[in-house]
Amino acid sequence: MDTIQFGRRVAYWRTRRRLSQHSFAALMGKSVRWVQDLEGGHRQADPQLSIVQLAALRLGVSVDRLLHDPAVLCPSASEVEAVRAALHRHDVLTGWSGTCAEAAPVAAVRRALVHARDGFQAGHFAQLGAQLPALLVDATRAAGHYEGEERRQAFRLLSLTLELVEAAAVKWGDSELAVTAGQRAVAAAERSEDPVIMASAARHLADALTHHGQPQAAVEFATAAAGRLQADLLQCGADGLSVLGMLWLKASMAQAAAAEADDRQPAALARAVPDLLDQADEHAARLGTDDNRLWTAFGPTNVALYRVAAHVQLREGEQALAVAADIPDAALAGLPRERRAHLLTDRAHAETQAGLRAEAVDTLLEAERLAPEEVACRPRTKALVEDLRLLGTGNAGAEGRLRALAARCGLPR
Structure with a gap:
């Protein structure tokens, strides 16, 4: 079970039922801290089935919906707007936060960035909507507060944070936000005086411009x-x-x-x-x-x-499939989950281009098992699911699997 996504669903339905964390904790017979850890995806082990069943009962939803509901896999519009608003804040835009503002230690900013970047590579894009605004503020304040090498380190972290905003915005299908973040990342990288960070920011801006x-x-x-x-x-x-x-x-x-x-x-x-x-x-x-x-x-x-x-x-589907077939499984297994899921969605596109539409459905299901958000949330992949529905697969079993996948992607019937 993906504990992060399960926690998001619990939080979503608790909010829909207008229950506070304190009230839900009482209904579950647990502490408020337990609920906070559960909703934040910080539980060390998957919840027991009895916990899942009790949570579903208290929230008035089915167990299946609590485990698989696609509606809460993706970041809400308000979360995406919160990231955009953070980029437009006066202190984030100018780097000025006043003489009284406290700056987080550079090490603390680095830890938060590593956690967020690792989550992205694990295929967890939705949670970034909640993480990035505070990270942007902390990294900006650190860059404006410290001097010497600490300031250069802070600008490295700020640039990498802005790169992450760009990468998340591409996954969310917001190319304008991606370009804005990419441009800011390049500017922060120049302040870091680090050629590695400059090149890293440049590749993200190139990615944003392509998608835009x-x-x-x-x-x-x-x-x-x-x-x-x-x-x-x-x-x-x-x-x-x-x-x-x-x-x-x-x-x-x-x-x-x-x-x-x-x-x-x-x-x-x-x-x-x-x-x-x-x-x-x-x-x-x-x-x-x-x-x-x-x-x-x-x-x-x-x-x-x-x-x-x-x-x-x-649009060279057959050539794409030939290259994909030559990639060793052992080499793929060493890549981050996001990269592997991205390959699977590319392969599904290639199979569709080559007329192998039933195979494309099964490849998308494999990608969904690996990284659900890459399929259920990303506009590019959802568009492929819709194309397959319109084109048809010529296979009754694949059609049924495709209808179920489309439903999990939140596509209209």
Whole structure:
């Protein structure tokens, strides 16, 4: 059981029933702290079935709904708006918070960031809506309060926090929010004076620009950053190689998006995509292994995942499936859950492009089991589910599984 999502559902239905945590604790025969831990996903073990059944009874919902209801997998509109509002706060925007504002220790900001970034890579995107506003404020205050190396460290953390806002916004389908956060991340990275952080922020902004319909600008920004920073990054060990490789991967996806959207010379633009991927492959070979420096998951396996994604972007489903088939299972198992689920959704897109629609349904179900939010919440994946409903699968069993999946995604009947 995903304890974080179960906790979100308990909190959602407790609020719907207008029960305070104190009242719900009394109904459950537990302490308020127990309820807080349960709703925050901080329980050390999965709740016993008897606890799940009692919670469902007290909340007036079925056990199945409490365990699987898709409506509360995704961040609420108010949570997304809270992140946007935090970006627009005067103190966050200007870095000025007054002389009386307390700044969190840099180490505490780092711990909170690591927790949030690790949650993202585990496939938990919805919880970021609640985590990011406070993290943005704390990181900004730290950057404005400390001096010397501590200030540079704080700006590194602020840039990485803004990168996380960009990544979450892409998952939520809010490309405007992603671009805003990506631009801020680049500005904070410059203040950090750290080429690794500068390159990391640049790859996130390139990603945001691509999703915002500006792929050519994304290509130019990513390649310019790679050219400017490469000499320094090659002196920074595994961290430098990882972010440099990711810059070329983001450039390749932007180039593929530019080719797919172009009406004049799409083939010429598409021919540049393999060259960009090869640049990333060179750095992955130099790194020599799959790694997760700065949450990049960069290495030979992730480069292969991007080759699949680029083929999908170019509507080359059969080629994408061929690349995916050659990725060793053992190598995939070492990647973060978000990366593995993303590959599965890309594979489902490729199968749909290749006319293998029943197989695409089963691949989406595999992705859902691995990371439910990648399927139930992400607009890109929900659009694929809707396309499959319209196209049909030609398989009665797959149709039934598709209808159930569409319901869990909250799609209208």
